[in-house]
Amino acid sequence: MTLISRRALGLFSAASIMALSAGAALAQDKVTIAVSIPAATHGWTGGVVYHAEQAEKEIEAAFPNIDVIVKTSPSATAQVSALEDLSASQKLDALVILPFTSEELTGPVEQVKANGTFIAVVARGLTDPSIQDLYVAGDNIAVGANTAKWMAEKLGNEGKIVVLRGIPTVIDDERIQGFTDVMKGTNIEILDIQYANWNQDEAFKLMQDYLAKYPQIDAVWANDDDMLLGVLEAVKQSGRTDIKYALGGNGMKDVVKMVMDENPMTPVSTPYPPSMVKSAIYMVAGQFNGQAPMRGSFKLDAPLITPQNADQFWYPDSPF
Amino acid sequence: MTSATSTRATPEPGRRIRWADMGPFLALALVIVIGTLINSNFVSGTNIANVVTRSAFIAIIAVGATFVISSGCLDLSVGSMMAFVTGIMILTMNRLEPSMGANAILVGAAVGLVVGAACGLLNGLIVTLGKIEPFIVTLGTMGIFRALITWLSDGGSIPIARELRDPYRPVYFGNLFGVPLPVVITLIVVLAGAFILYRTKYGRRCMAAGSNSDVARFSGVSVAWVRTLAYVIQGLCVAIAAICYIPRLGAATPTTGALWELQVITAVVIGGTLLRGGKARIWGTVAGALILEVIANLMVMSNFVSEYLVAAVQGVIIILAMLAHRFIR
Amino acid sequence: MTAPLPKTLTGDPAAPVALRAEGLGKAYGPITVLSDITLDIVAGEVHAIIGENGAGKSTLMKLLSAHVQPSLGHLSMAGQRVDFPDAVAAEEAGVVLVHQEILLAPDLTVAQNLYLGRELGGWLGVDDHRMDARTTEVLASIGAHCGPRDRVSDLPLAQRQLVQIARALLDDRKVVIFDEPTAVLANDEVAALLDVVRGLRDRGVAVLYISHRLDEVEALADRVTVLRDGRMIGTWAGHDLSQRQMAELMVGRELEMLYPPKRPPVTAAPILVVSDLEVDHGAVHAGLTLHPGEVLGIGGMIGSGRTELFEGLMGLRPAHAGRITMAGQDITRRSVRDWMAAGLVYLTEDRKGKGLLLDEPMARNLTLQALDNVHPGFVTKARNEMALLERSVAEYDIRVRSLGLEAGQLSGGNQQKLLLAKVMLVDPQVIIIDEPTRGIDIGNKSQIYDFIDSLVRAGKAVIVVSSELPELVGLSDRVLVMRMGRIVAELHGDRITEQNVVFAATSTEAGDQRETVANQTRQEEP
Structure with a gap:
């Protein structure tokens, strides 16, 4: 498994555009790349849609022979139907998919592959990894673990913290697992972990309740930046001064901005950038136009976003 | 109480204590007692203030829903409508802020009320003129409003301009004589709702339409007009809730108000209003909204329930409350 | 009033009384709908009950068949007081009411309807063969032209009425009460139904027949009891009364x-x-x-x-x-x-x-x-x-x-x-x-x-x-x-x-x- 940092990937993308531009003149056959992603129902998926649409514009402008079709679906079943519609109406040279769930989408994707389509999977791997030609994903365990390491170090391995988790899914489980595994090796006590459904409102209420329940809280971790915004509002309202750190994750632009501004309560974040879908689309385009074979698994690291490097994670135009 | 109050001995049914009508308040008292036993922090001033303030949104919207439900209809679109109205208000305020400063908040709020009323009117007209089941109509508009806010926000969030945050913040976080402002606003809405429902001709006709629309029709009541107006009242209540909501987190997102319609309907029904219409209990509705919020609060405050089972326990408590309702009379 | 009224019948000690009502009455709260009904229903006779709408005919039938419990008085059979807790108990004792409305499951067959709720068979399966055989027998006895396997929804109204009667007659009955059985029937169907009633009478069953069609009553009844405003006016021998006299007895009061x-x-x-x-x-x-x-x-x-x-x-x-x-x-x-x-x-x-x-x-x-x-x-x-x-x-x-x-x-x-x-x-x-x-x-x-x-x-x-x-x-x-x-x-x-x-x-x-x-x-x- 190749482990490359996000920055390296960015460099690679830039390089590949130049390489592909050269090759574009050679291959004039029309190439169709279908992109199937979840609809924009909350912040992170909103970012996915934004980056996919950006990639579509940029690639179609750079390579007139490549046609990128972006299709969003509000549920796993809808995504299965979308796949059937896409592959029925035209020949797909490549499919870039961010599956709703691994289990439900594995079969349908396999069917698409049977027609000779190149398969690139983003974020959530299929149950049978042999189907995917290309796999680009973030590291959810690292998101939890890196945050936990930073927090434990700052707290001197002592203290009491509370955690807000999202919706019961693999992503949520992995982040929580990465976080708690690190914390087990410290003297930090996790007072409580409850679901807040990756929702600002619910995180606000849950944090209010945590504050009422526990007289001493040293730090908070919300495993998503949407929830972090609710947490911060609740802390601000309470006027409590015992909370030293409130951290999130995902690299939402508002939070990245806080990091850039050296906010004392939220000085770091961890990326799980929705732009990974854009990386994947570029890599697939390279596969067809640049004679740059792109197969294998690419796992994006989750390095800490700090005031020093925050500008690299700052996309002011993205909705996320 | 005193001899001075004794007037002619006309039999008044309202004077008897009806235990069935007391149900929601007894249930609320019971939940609070349990909460006190579980965790002493529960009765702390801050926690009580937090919980009551939070329940303001559901309570305000549920007052509107009490009108709609007692007139014999249903509105599933309130959660999405709330998100949509919130989005429109923030966009208006941000647009006007450079020229008007903090006054943009007032204009934005007025626009919100108009948009809310218009959304309600839309629901009402489709239901009454189109003669389509309210369930299906509002299921449709629920999707429409939700899609509109998602579209307006590009799936992300619509944050309020930084300059407006501080002047607007007191509407949620401020207080009047120590009572949080959202609670004050809720009280005003509830008093107005109770007045309209119990003391005006419109309220009377609203309940008649829900109790038996044929009887109402045969008595010269325009059922369509009554129901349309109930939806408009619902829209206004949603807009009022939105006005209180914005300063809390300062943004509208596609998940704003998600599933609130179910909480609202649950609050109304726990409060003793009949889902089939004809019987409305505004104060019961408020108790219902408080019960929901207190239970959610208790789930966090107690250590008995696994985080995985919280929803199940809430469901059981709601069903128990309704069963108690049924057997108490 | 035209002709002088004949004498009313009183208790005949020799008659084989199948069911007797003694001082029967019914009140709903403060409203008395029926009071002081004393009457003998004799085996082998058709006993008609007539009265205006609201005279209490339906209530009387429901009391006799124990669909409703009396507030006053009681029933007796064979000289013994009986208190049926419900209609099922009355049916077990041989008293059955044939309802005016047709109460059949339209999508089931005739035999399934007849045995609904009391199917024959073992603890798990049902014995369709036996049920069909008995159904055919009962249908034949009342001159119905349908078979046990016919679907009720396919039958004309008159046949459904007969199926409903057949359901009441599945077991041997002592007393059969008909509530306006001809209300939904055409004239020729009425004639056939009257034959069914006569057939029952000839088999020694006591028939109580409620109708507001006085011609039927005249043609059929051995005895006629007149109710008015919840009270019993009297019982007469059927052949003693003309239709006109029946009508006068039913109305009774001075219209002015x-x-x-x-x-x-x-x-x-x-x-x-x-x-x-x-x-x-x-x-x-x-x-x-x-x-x-x-x-x-x-x-x-x-x-x-x-x-x-x-x-x-x-x-x-x-x-x-x-x-x-x-x-x-x-x-x-x-x-x-x-x-x-x-x-x-x-x-x-x-x-x-x-x-x-x-x-x-x-x-x-x-x-x-x-x-x-x-x-x-x-x-x-x-x-x-x-x-x-x-x-x-x-x-x-x-x-x-x-x-x-x-x-x-x-x-x-x-x-x-x-x-x-x-x-x-x-x-x-x-x-x-x-x-x-x-x-x-x-x-x-x-x-x-x-x-x-x-x-x-x-x-x-x-x-x-x-x-x-x-x-x-x-x-x-x-x-x-x-x-x-x-x-x-x-x-x-x-x-x-x-x-x-x-x-x-x-x-x-x-x-x-x-x-x-x-x-x-x-x-x-x-």
Whole structure:
């Protein structure tokens, strides 16, 4: 498994555009790349849609022979139907998919592959990894673990913290697992972990309740930046001064901005950038136009976003 | 109480204590007692203030829903409508802020009320003129409003301009004589709702339409007009809730108000209003909204329930409350 | 009264009594619907029960078959007192009621219906073979032409009626009670059914036969018991009574006592003129005139379009009016509100479904229609309403123990008076009353008649739609008769008789009668 940092990937993308531009003149056959992603129902998926649409514009402008079709679906079943519609109406040279769930989408994707389509999977791997030609994903365990390491170090391995988790899914489980595994090796006590459904409102209420329940809280971790915004509002309202750190994750632009501004309560974040879908689309385009074979698994690291490097994670135009 | 109050001995049914009508308040008292036993922090001033303030949104919207439900209809679109109205208000305020400063908040709020009323009117007209089941109509508009806010926000969030945050913040976080402002606003809405429902001709006709629309029709009541107006009242209540909501987190997102319609309907029904219409209990509705919020609060405050089972326990408590309702009379 | 009445029958110690009622009575709360019924039902005889609507026939049957428990008295069989806790116990003892409505599961077969709830077979399976065999046997015994495996929904109505009877006769019965079994049947089917009844009698079964068709009773009954106003008038031998005598016994009272005296003929100009009103699925080409100071009766069979006509007129169902004028003004508008403003109100026949909010207190019902009159402002005042209610309760003699009762807790008569009080609050000039006394007792009836009379004498105009012929004849100054959505006859003065109404309502030749009425402005049908 190749482990490359996000920055390296960015460099690679830039390089590949130049390489592909050269090759574009050679291959004039029309190439169709279908992109199937979840609809924009909350912040992170909103970012996915934004980056996919950006990639579509940029690639179609750079390579007139490549046609990128972006299709969003509000549920796993809808995504299965979308796949059937896409592959029925035209020949797909490549499919870039961010599956709703691994289990439900594995079969349908396999069917698409049977027609000779190149398969690139983003974020959530299929149950049978042999189907995917290309796999680009973030590291959810690292998101939890890196945050936990930073927090434990700052707290001197002592203290009491509370955690807000999202919706019961693999992503949520992995982040929580990465976080708690690190914390087990410290003297930090996790007072409580409850679901807040990756929702600002619910995180606000849950944090209010945590504050009422526990007289001493040293730090908070919300495993998503949407929830972090609710947490911060609740802390601000309470006027409590015992909370030293409130951290999130995902690299939402508002939070990245806080990091850039050296906010004392939220000085770091961890990326799980929705732009990974854009990386994947570029890599697939390279596969067809640049004679740059792109197969294998690419796992994006989750390095800490700090005031020093925050500008690299700052996309002011993205909705996320 | 005193001899001075004794007037002619006309039999008044309202004077008897009806235990069935007391149900929601007894249930609320019971939940609070349990909460006190579980965790002493529960009765702390801050926690009580937090919980009551939070329940303001559901309570305000549920007052509107009490009108709609007692007139014999249903509105599933309130959660999405709330998100949509919130989005429109923030966009208006941000647009006007450079020229008007903090006054943009007032204009934005007025626009919100108009948009809310218009959304309600839309629901009402489709239901009454189109003669389509309210369930299906509002299921449709629920999707429409939700899609509109998602579209307006590009799936992300619509944050309020930084300059407006501080002047607007007191509407949620401020207080009047120590009572949080959202609670004050809720009280005003509830008093107005109770007045309209119990003391005006419109309220009377609203309940008649829900109790038996044929009887109402045969008595010269325009059922369509009554129901349309109930939806408009619902829209206004949603807009009022939105006005209180914005300063809390300062943004509208596609998940704003998600599933609130179910909480609202649950609050109304726990409060003793009949889902089939004809019987409305505004104060019961408020108790219902408080019960929901207190239970959610208790789930966090107690250590008995696994985080995985919280929803199940809430469901059981709601069903128990309704069963108690049924057997108490 | 024509011929002197024959002597009533009294207890015959020699007769083989299958079921005896001793002092049987039934009261619902304060209202006694049946009292002091003592009667013998003899094996091998057909015993007919006759009486007007509301005389207590249905209640008696339900008491005898234990569908309802008596408040007074008891039943006995073979000299022993019996107390059936429910209808199943009565059936086990051999007493069964054949309901008037057809209560069969349409998608099941005949045999499945017969054995529904008491299937033969082991602890798990069913023995279709045995059930089919017994079903065939029972069907044959009553001359039914269907087979055990026929689906009930495929059978004509008369055959379904026989299946229902067969279900009652599946086990051997001592007493079979028929509740108006011929109500849904055509003439030749009636004859066949009467043969079934005679067959039962000849097999030694005691048959109790309730009917309002006096010709059937005359043809069939060995004994006839007459009920009137919840009391038993007497039992006679069937061959002793003519149909005419039966009718006189059923009515019994002096009609002039019940109905107010007729008023002098009206001369005032019409207050309401309707022409060429078309009501969807209701009335065709309807027209009528109404004068102040008269009661206009509307007769016709159920389903002849009477109710539809007036609901259409009031804008309560889709209708297209040619022209409606009231007090000379053209007011061809259609909504109840507009009509109320013009002084026209309609009292529905469906008191519980369309007239009153049964779950709401009396005061709210009283003022619902007149909210704008009672509360001129925006706000309702409870004190005003209670004062109004007290006044109405006194004025309309609504008898309740508490003014806080809900409308649904009142008796039918009190509900009707409350409904009347409700529409009178808007101070109407024309009052249309659909079935003014349906299902209410005789005392309340006569009060309502007196009230209608006083309205008309005060110069208002009243339209009475009624299925009860004596009521129509007793109240009306003029009667219009409807048939199949059309107004087919108009009767005046001496021509207002039950016979003429029935003739016009049922006979296709009756259209001629209208030509005797020359002074009408109604439009003629083509």
